Amino acid sequence: MQQVDAVIRQSLSSQVPLINQISEYIIHSGGKRLRPILVLMAADLAGHVTQSHHQLAAIVEFIHTATLLHDDVVDASELRRGKSTANHVYGNPASVLVGDFLYSRAFQMMVGIGNMRVMEILADATNTISEGEVLQLINARNINVTEQAYLQVIHFKTAKLFEAATRLGAVQCQVSTEKEQALATYGMHLGTAFQLVDDVLDLTGDSAQIGKSLGNDLIEGKVTLPMLYAIQQAPAPQADIVKHALLQGQVDQLEAVLEVLRTVKAFDYVKQVAQQQATAACAALSVYEDGPAKKALIDLAQFSVNRQH
Numbered sequence: 327m328q329q330v331d332a333v334i335r336q337s338l339s340s341q342v343p344l345i346n347q348i349s350e351y352i353i354h355s356g357g358k359r360l361r362p363i364l365v366l367m368a369a370d371l372a373g374h375v376t377q378s379h380h381q382l383a384a385i386v387e388f389i390h391t392a393t394l395l396h397d398d399v400v401d402a403s404e405l406r407r408g409k410s411t412a413n414h415v416y417g418n419p420a421s422v423l424v425g426d427f428l429y430s431r432a433f434q435m436m437v438g439i440g441n442m443r444v445m446e447i448l449a450d451a452t453n454t455i456s457e458g459e460v461l462q463l464i465n466a467r468n469i470n471v472t473e474q475a476y477l478q479v480i481h482f483k484t485a486k487l488f489e490a491a492t493r494l495g496a497v498q499c500q501v502s503t504e505k506e507q508a509l510a511t512y513g514m515h516l517g518t519a520f521q522l523v524d525d526v527l528d529l530t531g532d533s534a535q536i537g538k539s540l541g542n543d544l545i546e547g548k549v550t551l552p553m554l555y556a557i558q559q560a561p562a563p564q565a566d567i568v569k570h571a572l573l574q575g576q577v578d579q580l581e582a583v584l585e586v587l588r589t590v591k592a593f594d595y596v597k598q599v600a601q602q603q604a605t606a607a608c609a610a611l612s613v614y615e616d617g618p619a620k621k622a623l624i625d626l627a628q629f630s631v632n633r634q635h
Contacts (some may be wrong), residue, residue, distance in 0.1 A: 348424040372509065376498065382439070382494045512608075516626070
């Protein structure tokens with residue numbers, strides 16, 4: 327990861343000072359770096375980590391960071407990772423444009439790797455992520471959204487980049503199609519589990535630990551799985567509390583909403599679905615021999631479900 331960070335610092339340089347300033351601010355604001363780590367972990371399992379994997383890990387982080395910059399503008403967010411968001415500090419226009427810079431720099435770096443398969447995977451991933459963002463926008467405050475439709479948003483918006491990260495680690499090691507697909511499947515299920523737990527932590531986490539205010543999804547009208555489950559399972563009067571809070575973006579109703587969610591055991595249900603995803607992720611790795619690299623990926627899948635931040 328030190329090698330990846332060196333690539334990130336080198337690749338961020340621009341002749342425009344504001345681009346450097348905002349890029350540094352967002353890239354070094356304390357994220358988990360989980361997606362670039364996945365590129366390296368997948369490579370470790372599929373063969374060995376090379377300099378091109380460091381480049382790919384940096385590319386994946388740039389794409390992720392660009393989506394965060396754009397997300398925060400769309401959601402009018404003011405806090406991420408315990409710090410003011412870039413749009414809150416520098417304004418929406420600068421954040422959108424620097425997000426565009428990070429996307430285009432990522433594609434410059436892809437061309438530098440010179441592998442058409444890599445470009446195909448990342449072009450497909452960025453396009454799918456954009457579709458997921460639009461789907462989420464369409465579903466905002468839609469209290470009739472189905473669980474299947476919600477999971478589709480997760481697969482597009484979050485899991486696709488996890489899938490791309492693990493697939494890239496395998497592709498650059500030139501493994502068989504079966505082994506490449508196994509790591510891609512692992513990434514997709516891991517990303518889904520990760521987002522489902524994020525949905526729980528948005529409502530129940532420690533705001534200092536998760537680095538943002540609780541109830542953001544409620545304010546933004548995102549009908550996440552805990553709230554969707556409560557709407558479907560709670561008696562009508564209690565379900566109406568959740569519906570009205572979502573429709574009005576009423577964070578002052580957070581405690582009342584939480585009471586309903588706890589009563590119907592919505593968080594237990596979502597954790598159960600997340601655990602199923604983590605189990606499917608681990609099962610996908612059966613084509614690989616046991617060893618430290620495989621164990622690390624299995625441990626990560628379990629951590630994704632049990633984490634508190």
